[in-house]
Amino acid sequence: MSNLKQFYPSFRLLPSGGLFSAAHKKYFIWFCAFWVFIAVLEFGQDYISSVLQDNTFRIGESLSYKLFWPLFIPFFIALDYGLAKADEALSGVWYVCALILQTVVITFIHLLVFSLILFGVSILIHDNPMTLLFLLYEKLSSRLYIALSIYSTLSVLSVFLKSRRSREGVQAKVQPKTITVKNGRSAVLVEIADIKWISSDGGYLDIHTDNQKHVILDSLKNIIQTLPENFKRIHKSTIVNIARIKKLQSRGNGDYDVILDDDRELRLSRNYTKELRGNLL
Template identity: 60%
Template sequence: MSSTFTYPSGGITFQSPFNKGQKRLFLGFCAFWLFIALLELGQDYLSTMLNGNAFMIGESLSYKLFWLLFIPFSLVLIYGYKKAENLVSGPLLYITGFLIVSASTIIHLTVFSVILFGISNLIHEEPLTLVFLIYEKLSTRLYMALSIYFMLSVLYVMFKNRRSEQDQKSGQQTYSSTLTVKNGRRTVLVEVTDIRWIGSDGAYLDIHTESKKHVILDSLKDIINRLPDNFKRIHKSTIVNIDHISELKSRGNGDYDVIMKDGSVLRLSRNYSKALKGLFL
């Protein structure tokens, strides 16, 4: 869950995009690039002292911005990957990933060159030209930036896959084999495997089993999170147990009739057809 901060004076609430674990990871990521920048700064200082030259700390610091720029552009890289994952899949996703890495590298070096150009105009009487700086950075640091962004992409994919596996295992462990249904003063435990489908009727849900219909006060959005993966939402008002589906019949307009094994006919909306893609479609 993300952190929330409230300012008492204005009643303004700010919600952090990071949870505690992600915040520690991000701070560690920032600290790493700051350490690399300071390490190279120290190397420059030792080099100038050994060679008997004057140490220009301002100029040296400006070149260390190359490392610090990995912080914001890594976030841009991740944002690009998340957008791409929603739009493309398969081999096309790998091609898009390569383009995102390449674009992040070029933009990084271009922004770095523009910053150096601005600093050069402030501290030098004869500043370096922007074209020269862009050419120099592309010729000397392109391979380095490209390699780093490629490694960051690999780490992001590995981390994402690991989190997905952990979430899947965690989700499987939280599923209950029964649902608690209150009928007046009585409490009934309904076996999840017996549920054929669930329909929404306003604030209430109709849970259909082989022998009976149970009515509970709940929402489809909440109850589907407590059900295993074989329960799919096929309509804004319907959840179905795919183990009890017999066949699908197209309506010719993108919607389908879902024929259940008990003879019931439900509607699969085109907006929810992705739920059964690869299973029946």
């Protein structure tokens, strides 16, 4: 598996990390399961149709036709790998051309391999097997638009997610570790990780850290834009560092008491519970 990782280090449809990353392996499993599920549905449809029409149901032949769907798994991995390589070497119009070309080529290869599989099955189970040329023509006329639409959608989705992760990576890299707190003519650098909560007091803000309180002239709306994602608005007059929250206690009316790691209590208004949704709620 280590050799496979070196050969294909990124599966860009996934949120981040490598194809066999422990954190995102489940996404690849779901991706594979989806195409197998589509094949099973179509197989079941064939069976029901044969029963209703009182026709002979050939399991082997039906299964071979359903391989059209699982083939999206290896061929999209190949396409995504090609797009990653093109992204490293090309940009602008040339990259778009490479994306279109690779999508079209993978589509035709998919249909060719699918036709070859059906040709082999036809030789095994039929006295007068269908010709490869006939099967290829049939698949190009009946499934070309399906395969091309799916690969085009997956390609665009892969590029979009890769672009979004790149932007998130850049934002994470430039995220400051300190903020400058000005008090009159003096200025102090405060470690962002030391900030527990920030409260609004009229036109001023009180920045509470482990050791002291800093008073600055600013607004919550403005300062939260300079803080990392772990700082959330919990009240119209309060921002909290969720990394410093020990627990939440419901008040029974939609509001919560926020208990910090130093046992300080803050109010979480029901109007701001969505800010903590997925983190603590």
